[in-house]
Amino acid sequence: MNTSTDLLKLYDETFNSRFLLGTALYRNPEEMSAAIKASGSQFITLSLRQQNPAKNDGDAFWQMIKNTGCKLLPNTAGCKSAKEAINLAEMSRELFETSWIKLEVIGDDYNLQPDPFELVIAATQLIKRGFKVLPYCTDDLVLCLRLIDAGCEVLMPWGAPIGTGRGLMNKYHLKSLRERLPTTPLIIDAGLGSPSQAAEALELGFDAVLLNTAVAKADDPVLMAHAFSLAIQAGRSAYLAGLMQRRQTASPSTPILGQPFWHQQSS
Amino acid sequence: MHNIMVNNQTMAVADNSTISQLITLAGFADQAIAVAVNGEFVPKAQYGQTTLSHNDAVDIVKPIGGG
Numbered sequence: 297m298n299t300s301t302d303l304l305k306l307y308d309e310t311f312n313s314r315f316l317l318g319t320a321l322y323r324n325p326e327e328m329s330a331a332i333k334a335s336g337s338q339f340i341t342l343s344l345r346q347q348n349p350a351k352n353d354g355d356a357f358w359q360m361i362k363n364t365g366c367k368l369l370p371n372t373a374g375c376k377s378a379k380e381a382i383n384l385a386e387m388s389r390e391l392f393e394t395s396w397i398k399l400e401v402i403g404d405d406y407n408l409q410p411d412p413f414e415l416v417i418a419a420t421q422l423i424k425r426g427f428k429v430l431p432y433c434t435d436d437l438v439l440c441l442r443l444i445d446a447g448c449e450v451l452m453p454w455g456a457p458i459g460t461g462r463g464l465m466n467k468y469h470l471k472s473l474r475e476r477l478p479t480t481p482l483i484i485d486a487g488l489g490s491p492s493q494a495a496e497a498l499e500l501g502f503d504a505v506l507l508n509t510a511v512a513k514a515d516d517p518v519l520m521a522h523a524f525s526l527a528i529q530a531g532r533s534a535y536l537a538g539l540m541q542r543r544q545t546a547s548p549s550t551p552i553l554g555q556p557f558w559h560q561q562s563s
Numbered sequence: 564m565h566n567i568m569v570n571n572q573t574m575a576v577a578d579n580s581t582i583s584q585l586i587t588l589a590g591f592a593d594q595a596i597a598v599a600v601n602g603e604f605v606p607k608a609q610y611g612q613t614t615l616s617h618n619d620a621v622d623i624v625k626p627i628g629g630g
Contacts, residue, residue: 318628318629318630319628319629319630320627320628320629320630321628321630322628328628341629341630342626342627342628342629343626343627343628343629344597344624344625344626344627345624345625345627346570346571346622346623346624346625347570347623347624347625348570348572352590352591352594354594355594355595355625355626357625357626357627357628358595358625358626361626370629371629371630373629373630379602380602383599383602383603383604384624386604387597387598387599387604387624388597390597390604390606390607391595391596391597391624391626392626458630486630506630507630508629508630509630
């Protein structure tokens with residue numbers, strides 16, 4: 297497969313890579329940069345947080361992020377209301393000079409499940425303000441339809457709760473989403489723990505994956521980033537190639553016709 | 564002087580202090596930051612004319628890693 301002709305289209309931009317990578321949880325910034333490079337990702341997530349004036353370490357992290365040359369996707373992680381998310385999105389747009397936003401509005405601290413009601417309110421407002429919203433959402437079909445109604449051109453349903461590494465927990469819902477929204481770019485965001493799970497997402501027809509913990513918390517994040525990159529390419533190629541139909545019964549792959557010895561069986 | 568909250572810490576500032584003056588006082592001058600006052604985003608262009616009142620809660624945020 298020639299990847300130069302199989303591009304990921306999000307809003308009005310195209311990407312060669314279908315791997316969006318987070319920038320948190322690495323042991324140090326140098327390791328983060330090396331993992332981003334090994335991933336081949338062109339689109340990385342980051343965030344904004346308060347910093348104690350006494351512990352202010354300048355702009356070292358920000359400089360390192362800029363040096364990656366990647367497109368930036370700021371998030372609204374930790375926000376629990378539409379108002380918080382909208383204000384943090386505005387702060388991100390100004391500081392990062394991008395109208396792209398990964399919209400997170402968390403509704404429950406136990407599983408970090410998105411709040412669907414606040415999410416739709418925030419998405420509606422942000423799109424009116426000119427943002428390109430990529431909402432982190434559940435796999436609920438009706439929620440996804442409402443987000444599309446609000447103007448979201450890309451959706452990011454969860455595979456599993458953030459940081460769990462459990463893979464695609466609800467394949468029935470995810471497959472339904474893919475079938476009901478055939479032209480909407482769908483990115484599996486959160487919950488992926490291994491390259492095989494990422495490959496499975498692409499095999500199911502999802503357009504890309506976004507993950508962080510599985511790479512950052514690997515023993516060797518750089519090697520794991522490379523492993524995910526290969527798996528994502530493999531999954532995408534498999535989807536385009538078309539998977540065989542599963543069968544209940546065995547079917548020989550080697551032709552039966554011309555089988556030697558069969559006539560020698562004693563009666 | 565009056566007290567305001569800056570990133571959840573109490574800070575004393577002169578009456579009629581602006582956000583621009585606070586940023587310098589707090590050691591964030593010339594850094595990549597964004598600001599909200601009482602939960603509302605304040606654009607950079609308004610730092611010079613936005614004065615802070617007693618008990619205002621100011622958030623000064625910087626880029627960090629995120630997923």
